[in-house]
Amino acid sequence: MKPNFQTMSRKELREYVLAHRDDDEAFYALMDKIKQNPNRGPVFPAPKSIDDLKHFPELLEKHRQRKQEEQ
Incomplete structure (x- = not known):
């Protein structure tokens, strides 16, 4: 069955x-x-400068939280 x-x-x-x-x-x-x-969430553009990478930890954490909520 x-x-x-x-x-x-x-x-x-x-x-x-x-x-x-x-x-x-x-x-x-x-x-x-x-x-x-x-819809799998927002798509973030590739970083255009080294300064853009400063926000990477924040974006990564948002991504991880979204993945956990999906489970």
């Missing part, structure tokens, strides 16, 4: 797809979830 892909989180479904690579239904359910919420 297959799990209910609709009730699984994106992370859970991704892990399931990786463990069951031949399950097309799970793969398509994952792609549907990705299409529903494609």
Whole structure:
């Protein structure tokens, strides 16, 4: 019996797809979830100077927090 892909989180479904690579239904359910919420957060431009790198620790911490919230 297959799990209910609709009730699984994106992370859970991704892990399931990786463990069951031949399950097309799970793969398509994952792609549907990705299409529903494609925004992965802001995209930051590449630093243009050494001074721009001063803000890197702050940006990295924001990225880490966002990733933790997704889990």
